[in-house]
Amino acid sequence: MSGLLKPAHYPFSAIYGMEQTKKALLCAVVNPQIKGVLIKGTSGTGKTVVARSLGEISGKEIINVPLNVTDEQLFGCLDLEVAITEGKICLEEGLMNRADGNFLYMDDVNLFEQRMLSSVMDSVLMGRVKVERENLSTEYKCNTTLIGTMNTHDSYLNPGIMDRFDICVNVDYPDGYEGREEILRRDLEFNEDPDAFAEKYADQEKAVKDRIAKAKEIIRSVKLTDDDALLIANICATVDMGGLRGDVSVMKVSVTLAALDGRTSLTEDDIQEAAVMCLAHRRKVLKGRRTDLKKKTPVPILSDENSPITWIHNDDRLAQENKALIEDAENIPQEDDGQPHRKWKVADVDDVISKIGETFEAIDLFEKEAGKTRGAAENRGKRGFQQSATRSGRYVGSRVTDEKNPDLAFDATVRAASPYQRRRHEAEDSDMAVLIKKQDMREKVREVRSSSTFLFAVDTSGSLIIRNQMMAVKGAILSLLKQQYVKKDRVGFMTFNSEGIKMLLPPTRSVECIYKLLDNLPVGKRTPLSAALVYLSDYMKVYTKKHKSEKCYVILVTDGNANICLDPDDTETDPVEEALGLAKKMDVPGVKWIVIDSEKKFTELHHSKELAKNLKASYYTLDELRADSWEQQ
Amino acid sequence: MAKYQKDTDELRNNIIAARELLKKVTISDLLVHDVVMVSIHFGMEGHRADITMMKAAKANAAFEGRTEVTKEDIRKVGSLVLSHRLKKRAFEEVTFDEKELDVCLGF
Numbered sequence: 001m002s003g004l005l006k007p008a009h010y011p012f013s014a015i016y017g018m019e020q021t022k023k024a025l026l027c028a029v030v031n032p033q034i035k036g037v038l039i040k041g042t043s044g045t046g047k048t049v050v051a052r053s054l055g056e057i058s059g060k061e062i063i064n065v066p067l068n069v070t071d072e073q074l075f076g077c078l079d080l081e082v083a084i085t086e087g088k089i090c091l092e093e094g095l096m097n098r099a100d101g102n103f104l105y106m107d108d109v110n111l112f113e114q115r116m117l118s119s120v121m122d123s124v125l126m127g128r129v130k131v132e133r134e135n136l137s138t139e140y141k142c143n144t145t146l147i148g149t150m151n152t153h154d155s156y157l158n159p160g161i162m163d164r165f166d167i168c169v170n171v172d173y174p175d176g177y178e179g180r181e182e183i184l185r186r187d188l189e190f191n192e193d194p195d196a197f198a199e200k201y202a203d204q205e206k207a208v209k210d211r212i213a214k215a216k217e218i219i220r221s222v223k224l225t226d227d228d229a230l231l232i233a234n235i236c237a238t239v240d241m242g243g244l245r246g247d248v249s250v251m252k253v254s255v256t257l258a259a260l261d262g263r264t265s266l267t268e269d270d271i272q273e274a275a276v277m278c279l280a281h282r283r284k285v286l287k288g289r290r291t292d293l294k295k296k297t298p299v300p301i302l303s304d305e306n307s308p309i310t311w312i313h314n315d316d317r318l319a320q321e322n323k324a325l326i327e328d329a330e331n332i333p334q335e336d337d338g339q340p341h342r343k344w345k346v347a348d349v350d351d352v353i354s355k356i357g358e359t360f361e362a363i364d365l366f367e368k369e370a371g372k373t374r375g376a377a378e379n380r381g382k383r384g385f386q387q388s389a390t391r392s393g394r395y396v397g398s399r400v401t402d403e404k405n406p407d408l409a410f411d412a413t414v415r416a417a418s419p420y421q422r423r424r425h426e427a428e429d430s431d432m433a434v435l436i437k438k439q440d441m442r443e444k445v446r447e448v449r450s451s452s453t454f455l456f457a458v459d460t461s462g463s464l465i466i467r468n469q470m471m472a473v474k475g476a477i478l479s480l481l482k483q484q485y486v487k488k489d490r491v492g493f494m495t496f497n498s499e500g501i502k503m504l505l506p507p508t509r510s511v512e513c514i515y516k517l518l519d520n521l522p523v524g525k526r527t528p529l530s531a532a533l534v535y536l537s538d539y540m541k542v543y544t545k546k547h548k549s550e551k552c553y554v555i556l557v558t559d560g561n562a563n564i565c566l567d568p569d570d571t572e573t574d575p576v577e578e579a580l581g582l583a584k585k586m587d588v589p590g591v592k593w594i595v596i597d598s599e600k601k602f603t604e605l606h607h608s609k610e611l612a613k614n615l616k617a618s619y620y621t622l623d624e625l626r627a628d629s630w631e632q633q
Numbered sequence: 634m635a636k637y638q639k640d641t642d643e644l645r646n647n648i649i650a651a652r653e654l655l656k657k658v659t660i661s662d663l664l665v666h667d668v669v670m671v672s673i674h675f676g677m678e679g680h681r682a683d684i685t686m687m688k689a690a691k692a693n694a695a696f697e698g699r700t701e702v703t704k705e706d707i708r709k710v711g712s713l714v715l716s717h718r719l720k721k722r723a724f725e726e727v728t729f730d731e732k733e734l735d736v737c738l739g740f
Contacts, residue, residue, distance in 0.1 A: 044677075045678070046680065180672065181669050184668065184683050185665060
């Protein structure tokens with residue numbers, strides 16, 4: 001590699017494949033009204049490469065926003081030097097200033113704080129940044145386009161933020177080996193001599209630039225007819241867009257596509273292509289309906305270019321086409337549902353069956369829990385960040401403090417003090433460079449990623465073995481765990497039977513060993529439910545004290561058929577009554593209980609429902625855990 | 634320290650020589666194909682694994698004093714590149730199977 005100061009960027013035109021992504025980015029270059037492009041793809045597919053290559057063909061700078069950016073760095077803050085030397089309050093430029101007239105680039109956009117992301121999106125959409133902080137109130141222009149990338153697997157992005165991206169494209173990496181080989185060869189060539197490589201593609205780069213220049217020239221004369229507008233509105237209405245942003249985006253993008261093609265009038269293909277780019281990520285997931293993908297063959301987002309759908313301005317035909325579009329759309333793989341990748345999931349089920357029982361797509365009962373008390377939209381965010389009460393976590397802002405020994409935000413304190421320095425130095429004779437008074441003190445506001453703990457308490461008594469339910473129980477547990485695993489929460493595992501109550505795995509993030517654990521669960525004859533409840537209560541009381549910011553769930557998997565009392569020699573008390581009584585008195589703040597009934601059918605001996613009621617827990621049977629059974633309701 | 638000084642020196646010289654040689658190392662299209670096939674076989678999704686495997690194989694060839702990448706090079710670096718990228722099935726430890734790589738490369 002040559003030791004250039006300016007790192008050599010891979011040329012845009014040398015990027016193999018990714019046609020849709022490239023087209024979307026070209027649209028953003030040509031039409032500055034397109035304010036946001038989101039690129040989704042698995043890691044290592046070239047999202048970053050393609051975004052970086054834009055600089056060369058657009059002649060604009062790509063302003064990269066690092067993940068650990070602070071509000072000050074991003075939006076600008078008080079100019080310390082001016083404040084201290086002149087006592088004046090003015091703004092020191094931030095990244096958003098530099099983004100004016102350029103591209104703003106956020107890698108892994110879903111990992112940014114929501115609050116910050118939301119501010120950035122607002123500013124980008126308004127074309128202005130408003131700063132109101134530290135005695136500072138100002139506003140500046142910021143005409144930019146936000147390019148965000150995100151990984152398909154680990155990703156959740158708030159639908160509201162998603163909606164504000166005009167375009168969302170999925171990076172399609174080549175399926176066959178030919179494409180991958182070509183990519184490898186090009187990479188080899190690029191690394192050997194970046195300059196020679198750039199030279200090789202110079203002509204193609206120029207062609208792209210010319211195309212952009214031409215498109216910019218004619219875009220103003222592209223006419224959007226009433227028919228075009230009607231068609232766009234119709235498509236958006238058909239796929240059930242909530243807001244109007246989708247319509248506007250489709251309109252902007254289809255106009256740009258026509259301009260890129262050198263035309264001043266729209267074709268139906270333009271509109272169709274624009275709809276694919278602009279609407280797929282805005283589609284709502286209908287409530288209470290989880291599409292089971294195993295049954296249906298997934299179809300590419302909306303329809304691809306080669307699909308037989310043609311748009312004809314005839315109402316009857318239109319209705320028919322729309323129907324086809326809906327049917328297509330219904331088969332869209334549901335994204336962001338926190339499921340592990342499907343490819344391996346389907347393949348893996350077979351060899352799990354024998355010992356652990358069938359795994360299935362489990363409902364997310366923890367989300368359901370949270371959804372009951374808060375809005376369904378909010379509970380996802382709850383799994384993001386929350387303010388930290390301790391001195392750990394990320395420093396996200398500052399506030400005035402009068403604490404004696406605060407978690408001092410040094411930068412903010414100095415900034416607060418800076419405008420008064422001249423006056424203070426005039427007033428008192430001091431050899432301190434910066435005079436800080438009590439009222440300047442600022443403390444840090446910190447945020448920690450909120451996480452949850454799930455403690456599974458599993459009844460491994462004989463009553464389960466006899467009814468051959470253990471396999472099903474294991475399958476259910478594994479299915480639930482798979483769902484949680486994706487979210488990097490803490491999972492613990494406890495069993496109870498007449499042999500004793502065993503904490504097999506105290507809550508931990510390294511959950512790999514659970515699979516093995518489940519395979520060899522120790523079993524005993526009888527069920528000491530009361531003792532288990534007492535143990536859980538004690539354990540969780542200590543645990544919640546240690547992990548204050550965690551949300552704790554205890555998942556009790558049992559058939560409720562308690563047959564050992566707290567005191568094993570006690571023959572007077574009815575063990576079931578005792579357990580139910582204990583459950584009623586159970587009081588561990590900060591812990592939510594969930595009872596999963598491991599009994600298959602409702603029988604006389606069945607007590608777990610009552611147990612759930614006494615614990616104020618939600619109650620599920622094994623069958624209810626299945627996502628597909630939920631769909632049927 | 635003194636005891637291993639000789640080995641260390643030797644290793645350092647090898648590395649320096651390999652760095653020089655690396656510029657001349659070539660990889661045939663046939664082996665590029667093999668790299669891609671291995672990647673596909675192990676379910677790699679992006680191109681990072683392919684690219685790294687190719688680079689590592691080249692480096693290994695240079696380290697062993699050759700200017701042409703062989704299948705053996707890919708075999709040697711395969712586990713280094715692939716093992717941490719294997720798709721983990723939840724709650725199970727996945728270990729890299731050297732034999733699988735051998736079969737894949739036709740050894």
